[in-house]
Every structure is written in structure tokens, then in C-alpha cells.
Amino acid sequence: MPAFAATAPGKIILFGEHAVVYGRPAIAVPVTQVRARAMVIATPSAPAGQVLIDAKDIHLHATIDQLPADHPLVITIQCIRETIGLTALPACKLQITSDIPIASGLGSGAAVSTAIARAIAGFLGYPLENEEASAIAYRVDQHYHGTPSGIDNTVIVYAQPIFFIRGHPFIHLPVNQPFTVVIGNTGISSPTGAVVNDVRRGWQANPIRYEKIFDEIASIARSGREIIENGPINEMGTLLTRNHVLLQELDVSSTALDRLVETSLNAGALGAKLCGGGRGGNMIALVTSETAEHVAKAMHSAGAVHTIITTVQS
Ligand code: PMV
DSSP states (O other): OOEEEEEEEEEEEEEOTTGGGGTOOEEEEEEEEEEEEEEEEEOTTSOTTOEEEEEGGGTEEEEGGGSOTTOHHHHHHHHHHHHHTOSSOOSEEEEEEEOSOTTSSSOHHHHHHHHHHHHHHHHHTOOOOHHHHHHHHHHHHHHHSSOOOSHHHHHHHHTSOEEEOTTSOOEEOOOSSOEEEEEEEOSOOOOHHHHHHHHHHHHHHOHHHHHHHHHHHHHHHHHHHHHHHHOOGGGHHHHHHHHHHHHHHTTOOOHHHHHHHHHHHHTTOSEEEEESSOSSSEEEEEEOTTTHHHHHHHHHHTTOSEEEEEEEOO
């Protein structure tokens, strides 16, 4: 196979981030407007086994053995080799691009790992199952932060709305009535691992308070599921905004996120919250098709560096 390309979408978490690490349910949906892409091209004239990485978004152009052993791309390729049962890859060039902002709660890491796993497997003619792709992306995620819940790799690999509880098979969520969300990017990069560690420290210092917050987030996620499956979708707004308040109580919000949430609500959003690890990255606002553009514009005026309007369906 001279070349093989594959992609994977971004994602947002509608309900339950952070609490999901502690066994509570969460809901995530794919965002197909943004994607990570990987292409593997055979380089038969290169030295045997040489894998050249070309990832222009992160200004990386190097062979895999020039990278440190704990580099996420080295770990990704190692996990793929182990899954496929190969000691080395044939000489090739791996091109990686992504329009998913890095470290911003849209699942960029898991999407890149998934796209690479699928491209390399396809290049080698190996029929990679979704379960295997998901396990690879999960293992790579473990290097970013020690205790990923598994929600990112699952929603990205299966590319469908999911109700997720750590350690359990995910449940596909049928969307009764498609709904529109504006995603607003603060432009502040915030690695998830650091925030997850801070939440853990808070939980260790004050388990009763944190468990109570996690329980309320869990109950919101269950109500969210009920509304997504049966409607009426407008009622999801209050749940989103309440989830944001609980995330503020976990101390994972920020001035920039709070400003975008507030602005979107003032501009007519039905509900809004930060999404993903927090402290920076993205927030989401539930809108109608009539208010979407207006809310997105208001978010830009309040400092959002980028907005995406996306419609969630089954
Ligand atoms: O990768 P992010 O920033 O979308 O965050 C993932 C959600 C967390 O609940 C904060 C962590 C996890 O592993 O579930």
C-alpha cells in the first residue's frame, strides 16, 4: 500500500467532566467540523524502518528515533506496533495535521492518536477494530494525565453521542431532537492533566465536599440523558448552566471561561458551561438556530478567539 489516510473528529463534553474520573456518568458528543488527519506514505528509498514524522501544526519534522522515548507520538507508534504485533514499521512518512485546538478540551490528543492508529493500520492492511483504536488512544492519554476516564477516546473513536461511566461499556445516546451548540475558545491552552491533578488534591483534602459535588453533577448528567433521549431539549439549558456552577465550585473555571458563559447567556443562550478540563480551552452554549449567530458574535466580542456552531444529532 503506497499511502493511506484516516481522520478522527473532535469532541465536547456536555455533562460530567471531572466527576467522570470518579465513577460518575458523563455525556460527550463528537464535533465533526474539526478533525485530526494522518496520512502514511511509503518511502521505499529511505533506510529500513525509518519513520519520518511531519506535523506542521506543531512544527515537528523529525524521524521517530530523534524524538524522546516519552514523546506522545513515540508512545502512539509503540502502542500501535504492539497492537498489530510488529517490532518495526516499514519505512514511511507520517503526515499529521489537525484543526482541533491543542489542550483546549476538544479531544485533540485522542483524535490525533486515533487518526494515526487508523492510518498506520490501513497502510499495513491490518483490520483495526474500534475497540483496539480506543485502547491505543486511551494508553496514549494515560501519558498526558495518569487517570483518564476513557471518555475522550471512546467518543472520538465511535464518533457518536455517548453516555459514559468509567469502566463500563458506553451507551449510544439517540438524540430525540437535534440541537445546536456554539463552542467558544478562550484561546488559553490548559493541559487537562494539571487540572485533573488539582481536582484530585482538592478531593483528597476535602472528600465529603467533593463527593457531594460529583453526586450533583452525576444527577445532572442523568437528567441530561433523559432530555436528550426524550426532549424537550430547551430544558437542557438550565442543566448546563448548573453544571458550570458546580465546575466553578471544583475550581476548574477561569475568568475568561466565566466571561464567555455569562456573555452567551446574556445574548440569549439557553444554557452554557465550560467543557473539558477547564481553566482555559473551550466553553459551550446551547442555542437555537435563530440565536446561534448572535451568540457566537457576542462571544467574539467578549474575547473568544474562535467559535464553532455545531448541530448534535444521533
Ligand atoms: O481532555 P479534556 O480536556 O476534554 O478533559 C477530559 C475530561 C476530564 O473529565 C476532565 C478528564 C477525563 O479523563 O475524563
